[in-house]
Amino acid sequence: MRQLATWLTSFRPIIEDDAVWGDLVQAASSQGLAGLALTSTACRGAPTWVTNSLRGAASRVAAENLHALHELARVVQAFEHAGIPLMVLKGAALNLTIYPRWDLRQMSDLDLLVAPQDAHRAIERLESVGYESGASLIRDDFFPKHHYEKEMILPGPRPVRVD
Numbered sequence: 001m002r003q004l005a006t007w008l009t010s011f012r013p014i015i016e017d018d019a020v021w022g023d024l025v026q027a028a029s030s031q032g033l034a035g036l037a038l039t040s041t042a043c044r045g046a047p048t049w050v051t052n053s054l055r056g057a058a059s060r061v062a063a064e065n066l067h068a069l070h071e072l073a074r075v076v077q078a079f080e081h082a083g084i085p086l087m088v089l090k091g092a093a094l095n096l097t098i099y100p101r102w103d104l105r106q107m108s109d110l111d112l113l114v115a116p117q118d119a120h121r122a123i124e125r126l127e128s129v130g131y132e133s134g135a136s137l138i139r140d141d142f143f144p145k146h147h148y149e150k151e152m153i154l155p156g157p158r159p160v161r162v163d
Contacts, residue, residue: 021050029057032106039104058103064158065095065102071160072110078129079114084122087113109161119150126152126162134161 015021028037034057037043043051072092079086088096091107099105114122123133134151154160 015046018047021047025050025053025057028054032061034058035061035101035103061106062102065091065105065107067158068092068107068110068160069095069102071154074129075110075112075126075162078125079122082121082125084114084118084125086122089113109163111163123150123152130154131162 015024024037025034028034034054038051038054038058043054069092072088076086076088089111091105092110095102095105095107112122131152131154134153136151149163152162154162
């Protein structure tokens, strides 16, 4: 990871070894940073196979993000219909407002915030559009009095997780 960070922040590192390029492609792809790597000045002058590999990995991130964001639109509509105020947090919020391309910020889930008094209705609403309860995210040592968190999963070939 350190080598990847150095590479992404370098102006134009000199890399002549295909194995090193391969390691960097693997690291960027596995960390969801292929899109970012493509924008890096360090990627200028990279072999064609490197940029093609990064484009493929970045395209997969973009496709996953667009799938999740499409699902977010469906959830937002369901919450609006039920009159449940909702705030979108973290990856989805950043992808919708800050990042200029869908492949620059990989999302693993949709982080949504509702008022504590709306939590039960929010869970019911998610269930009404096909979500199922996921793992318990609350532990006795994890803000038990003031922290409410529930994982919900939309099952299927491309599951979507909502926290």
